[in-house]
Amino acid sequence: MNTYGLLASLKLKSIHGTLPDKVHSIEQDSRKVKQNSLFICIRGFRSDGHAFYSEALKKGATIIVAEEKLAIDHTKHALVIVKDTAKALAILANKYYNYPSKNMTVFGVTGTNGKTTVTTLINQLLQKNNQQAALLGTNGMQLLNESLESNNTTCDVLTNQKLLHKAANLGIDHMVMEVSSHGLDQGRLRGIDFDVVTFTNLTQDHLDYHKTMEHYGNTKGLLFAQLGNNLTQEKNAILNRDDPWYEVYNCMTPYEVISYGIYKDADFRATNITYHVDRTSFTLLSPEGEFTVTTKLIGEFNVYNTIASIASVYARGVISVSDLVTSLSDMDCINGRMQKLEIDAPITIYIDYAHTPDAIEKAIASVYPFKQNRILFVVGTGGDRDESKRPFMAEKASVADYVVLTINDSRYEDTSSILRDMEKGMQHNNYVLIENRKSAIVHVIEESEPGDIIIIAGKGLEEYQIIEGKKQPHSDKKIAVEKCAIKYNLNV
Template identity: 40%
Template sequence: MKLHTLFESYPIIKLPNSNPEITGIANNHVHIAPGNLFVCISGYKVDGHNFAKDAVKNGAVAVVAEKDLDLGVPVIKVKDTKKAMAILADAFYDHPTQKLHLIGITGTNGKTTTSYLINSIFKDSEHITGLIGTLSVNIANQVHETKNTTPDSLALQSIFHKMRENDVETAVMEVSSHALVQGRVNGCDFDVAVFTNLTQDHLDFHHTMEEYKSAKALLFSKLGNVYKKNQLKFAVLNADDPASNLFATETSAHVVTYGIDSEADFTASDVKLGHNGASFTLQYPDGAKNITLKLTGRFNVYNALASIAAAYVSNLPIDTIIQSIEKATGVPGRFELVDGGQDFSVIVDYAHTPDSLENVLKTIKQFAKKRIYCVVGCGGDRDPSKRPIMAKIACQYASNPIFTSDNPRSEDPLAILDDMEKGVIGSNYEIIADRKEAIHKAIQASEHGDVVLIAGKGHETYQIIGEKVYDFDDRLVALAAIKTK
C-alpha cells in the first residue's frame, strides 16, 4: 500500500511529496522490516522518538511522530501517535472488524468467563470464532499467547486481519479500562458491548472510581450512531449495577439489560447454588426457561445471563444458547478445583479484587461443611488502597486466613502484607510471606470437609519478584502439597 493511500483515512495532514510503498507498520524499532512505516509511541518507560533513527537503519521508509525529526525519510507529524496508529492500522489491514460480528466485554470481574461462554455459544452454533482475552488469543481454534488483556491497536488490527484470513465470522474480546483510555480499541467496529460489573480495581491507574467508571463508559460511547436495519448495535448492561445508568446514557445503541435483583430484559429467579453447579429460571423477552449450570456461584449466574443476552441479540436461537451454556465448564484459574485424591476441597481462583474475593468466599460458605482456609495476597506496584479491604474480606468469610505474597514486583512483600494487616487489626489470621510455604501450610492443616481457597493468581504460571519472573503455578504447587500430605 502506498503511503498516501494509507493516509486517506487520516485527513487534514501534511504529507510529503515522496510516496513510498508501505509493506507493514511497526511501533518497535527492533521489529522493523524493509519498507515498514515506523510509529513513534511515547510509553511509560520508553519514548519511541528516541529510536526513530534505529528504525530507519533497520529499513523504515517513513516515520509518524509527534515532533519534527531529521531522519532522511519522510516524517509525518501528528498530534497523537497512538490515535494515528489505530487509524493507520485499521486502514492497512483493510478495516477487518467491519467484516466481523464483534462483541466486546468490559467490567471489573467476569470478563474472561463471560467471553469464554459467549465464544462457546457461537462455536456450538457452528460459527467460526475468534477470542481475545486475558488467557490467550484464539483464532479458529488456533491458540496464541498474549501479553495484555487487550493488545495495542496495531497488534489488535493484525489479529483481526488474521481472523478474517481464517474465515472467522464472530470475534469476542475482553476490553480493559486501560485499553479504552489508551485508545487501543479505536477503529474497532463493535456490534455488541457487554458490561459485567464495576468494583474497586486499578485505582493506581485511574485514581478514582469516577475515572474508572468513565473509562468503562468509553466502550459504550464507541457504539455507532447510525441505525441500520441489518446492522443493529446493542449495549448489554447489568441492571443490578448502578454504573449501568451512566452507560445507558452514553450510548446511542439499543440497550438490553440483565440482572437478578432488578427488573431487566433477562432475569434469573429461583437461583440455587451448589458446590458443583447452579440452577435458575431464566425470564427472557419470549418466555421462560429452566437452566442448570456446571458453574457455581452467584457471579457465574450473572456471567451466564450476560452471555445469554449477548447471544440472543446476535440472533442465535434461545434453545441453542441454553444447550451450550448448560454444558460449559469452567475457565482455567476461575474457581478451578485441584483434585489430588484428597478428602477436602482445594480451589484456585483469580480473585484479586475485593468484590471478586468476596463473591468466591460467599459461594464457598454456601457449601463448606467445616473450616475455610483462604490463602491470599495483593500485587505490588498496584492499587494499595484495596489491600486492607482484601484482608478484611478474607477474615470476614474465612475461618483460617493466611496472608502471603502475590506478585510483589518492585515492592517489599512485607510492606504489602503490612498494608493488608491495617484492615484486620485484632482479627485471627496468619502471615506467611513465601507463597509456596503458605499454600503448603493450608493444605497440610486441612482435614476432611475443609475448603482451601488459593486466591489472586488463578491461571497465572509465574511469580514476579523484583525484575525477575519465576515459574509458579498455584495449581501445581497445591497438587504437590496434596501429594506430600
Template identity: 35%
Template sequence: MKSSLLFNGSSGLETEIGVTAVEGDSRKVIPGACFVAVKGFATDGHLFINEAVKMGASIVVVEGNAPVEGIGVPVVRVADSRKELARLADRFFGHPSQKLGVIGITGTNGKTTTSFMLQRVLNDAGFLCSRFGTIDYEFPDVSIPAPNTTPESVDLQRMFARAADAQNPRCVMEVSSHGLALGRLDGTSFKGAVFTNLTQDHLDFHHTMEEYETAKQKLFTDFGLQYAVINRDDPAGGRWIAKGVKGRLLSFGASPKADIRLVRSSTDINGGHMLLATPLGEVELNIPLPGIHNIQNAMAAFSAGVGEGFSAERIVQSLSSLAAVPGRFEKVDGGQDFGVVVDYAHTDNALANVLRTASGITQNRLICVFGCGGDRDPGKRPLMGRVAADMADYVIVTSDNPRTEDPEKIIAAVLGGIPAKDRNRVEAVTLRADAIRRALEMAKPGDTVLIAGKGHEDYQIIGKTKHPFDDRKVAAGILREMKR
C-alpha cells in the same frame, strides 16, 4: 500498501510511498515500514526514530511538534500518535474487525468467564469464534499466551486479520480499561458490547473510580454498536442506561426494569440454577459453574445471545454444557478429604464472591490463602484483607506478584484492613509456596482451602522477572507429598 490508502489521503505527503508494515516498536521495524513514535510510560518512541530509520522505516509519524530533523524519510505529524497507530493498523490489515462481528466484554470481574460462555454459544451456532483475553488468545487452530488482556493496537489488528481468515469467523474479546483509555481499540468495529460490573481496581492507572468508569464506558459510547448488554443492578450500569447507549439495549439483573430479569436462582457444588424472564419468554437455565457471580456471567452471555438473534433453546443448550474455565474456581483433587480450589479473584468484590461460593460447599472451616499484586492499585489491599477476615475462618496472607515492591510491605497493607479482633485467625507467610503448604497441612476433613489471586497464571513476577509458578501445580505437588 500505498501511503495514500494508509493515511486515507490525509498525510500531506508529496509522493506516493509503498508501505510494508505499520509498527510502533522500533525494534520490530522492517524495511519499508511506517514507524509511529508513541509516547509511552517508561520511555518515548520519539527517542528511537533514528533507530527505526536505520532499520528501514520509509515513513515516520510523530506527535505534535516533536522535533525531527534530517532523518532522511518523510515525516507525518498527528495530534495523538497512539490513536493514529491504532487507526493505521486497522487500515493496513484491511479493517479485519468488520469481518468478525466482534463482541467486546468489559467490567472489573467476570470478563473471562463470560467470554468463554459467549465463545461456546457462537461456536455451537456454527461459527469459528476466536477469543482474546486474560488467559490466552485463542484462534480456531491455535492458542497463544496472552501478555495483556487487550493487546497493543498493531498486535490486535494482526490478530483480527488472522481470526478473519477462518470460515464463518466471529470473535469475542475482553476489553480492558487500559486498552480503552490508551486508544488501543481505535479503528476497531464492534457488533456488540457487554458490561459485567464495576468495582475498585486499577486505580494505580486511573487514579479515581470516576476515571475508571469513564474508560469502561467508552466501549458503549465511542463505537457503532448494534446492541449493548449492561448489568442494570450495577450502579455504573444504571448510570450508563440513564445516559443512553448506542444500539439496542439489553439490560440484565434482578431489577424489575431489566430486559433479562432474574426471577429466582440457587447455586450449589454442581453449579448454578436460574429462572429468567426474557424477551423470548421465561427460560430455565442450569450451568455447571457454581457461584452467584457465575449466574450473573450467564445472564450477561444469555443477553448477548438474544442480541445475536439466537433462540432461547440454542443459548440454553450451549450454556448448560460449558467446560470449566481455567483458574476460575478450579478444583485441585489429590484424593484428599478436604476441598482445594484455585481462583483468579484479585479484587475485594471478586474475593467476596468466590469466598461466598466456597462457603456454600464447605462443611467445616474455610481457609483462604491470598495476596495482592505489587505496583498495582494499593487502595484495594486493606479492602481485600477485610473481606477475607469477614468471610473465611482462617486467613493466610502471602505474596502474589510483588513485582518491584517489598512483599512484606504489601502484606502489611493487607493486614491493615483486618480488625484487631480477627488477628488471631490471620497469619502472614511471605513465600507463596510456603503459604499454600501451611494451608494444606492445617486442613482437616470437610475443610476447604481457597487459593486466590493468580488463578490460571503459571508464573510469579518478582522484580521484573517472571518465575515459573502455578498455584494448581504447587498445590497438587504438596498434596502428593502429604500422601506419602
C-alpha cells in the same frame, strides 16, 4: 500497501522528503521494524517512541511518523509530522488492515470482574452453535490451532487490527474481546466496529491508574459510547441491571439495551437459584420464556456471568435461548476461576483468580451455601499496582475462618510492604503472612482438616510469578495437588 493511499486518511500532516511507493508494515516498536516499515513514534508512560526513530531507520524503516521535527536525512528517508501520533496510528492501522472488524460480529465485554469468564462463555456458546468464533483477552488468542500470547488483556491498537485481520482471513466471523479500562483510556480499541457490548460490574480496582472511581467508571463507558450513533445498524448494549452504573451506560448509547440481573426486574433474570459444590441451577426468565439452567460454574457471581453471556449471544438473534441454555449445561467451568480440583481428599480446594475486594467477597460467598467445616483462604496481591485496594482485599478475606496473606506477582516492589498494606484490613487475628507463595499454599493445606474448603486466590492457572520483572515458574494447582497427596496419602 500504497503509501499515498495509506496516508491520504490523515488530514493534518506535513511531509518532508520523498515518500517510498509502498509500505511493507506499520510498527510502533522499533525492535520490530523490518525493511520498508513505517515507524510511528508514540509517547508512552515509560518512554517516548520519538527516542527510537534512529534505531528504526537502522533496521530499515523508510518512513517515520512523528509529532515533531527529527534530525532525519530527507534525501534517504521520509518524515511525516502529524498532530497526534496515537490517533494517527489507529487510523493507519485500521486502513492498513482494511477495517477487518466491519465484516465481523464483534463482542466486547468490560467490567471490573468477570471479563474472562463472560468472553469465554460467549465464545463457547457461539462455537457450540456452529459459529466461527475466536476469543481475544487475558489468556491471549486461540486461532484454529495457533495460540497467540498477549502481554495485555486488551492489546495495543496495531496488534488488535493485525489479529482481527488474521482471524478474518481464516474465516472467523465472530470475535469476542475482553475490554479493559486501560485499553479504552489508551485508545487501543479505536476503530473496532463493535456489535454487542456487555458490562459485568464496576467495583474498586486500578485506582493507581484512574485515581477516582468516577474516572474509572466513565472510562469503561467509552465502550458504550463508541458503539456508535448509526441507527441503520443493529447493535446492542447488554447491561447488569443490579449495578449502579447501569443508568449511566444506558444513557451513553442510542442502541437498545438488554438488561440482565437477579434482584431488579430485567430482560434476563435469574430466580430460584440453588448452589452446589460443583454446579448451580436456576430458573431463567427471558424474552423467549422460562428455562431451567444448570451450569458447572459455581456461585452467584457466575449466575450473573452466565446470564450476561446468554443475553449477549441472544442479541444477534441467530441462536435461540433454548439452544443457549442447552449448550451451557455441558460447558466446563472456566480455567482457574473457582475451579474445583479433582482430588480424592477429604477437603475441597478451589483455584481462583480473585484479586479485587469485590471478587474476594464473591469467591468466599460462593462456597458459603455448602460450608461444613471451615473456609481457609489464601489471597495475594500484586506489587507495583493499586495499593489502595490492599486493605479492602484483606477486609473482605476476613469473612473466611483462616486467612493466609501472600503475594501474587511482586514485580519490583518490596514484598513485606505489600503484606503490611493488606494486613491493615484484617478484621480478626486468625491469619498469617507468608511472603513465599509456594510456602503459603503448603501451609494452608498442612493446616486443613477434613471437611474444610480451601480457596487459593489471585493467580488462577497462571504458570509463573513475576519477581524482579522476570517470570519464574510457579503453579498454584501443582503445589496444591502435590501437598495434598502427601498430607492425605493420595495416589496422584
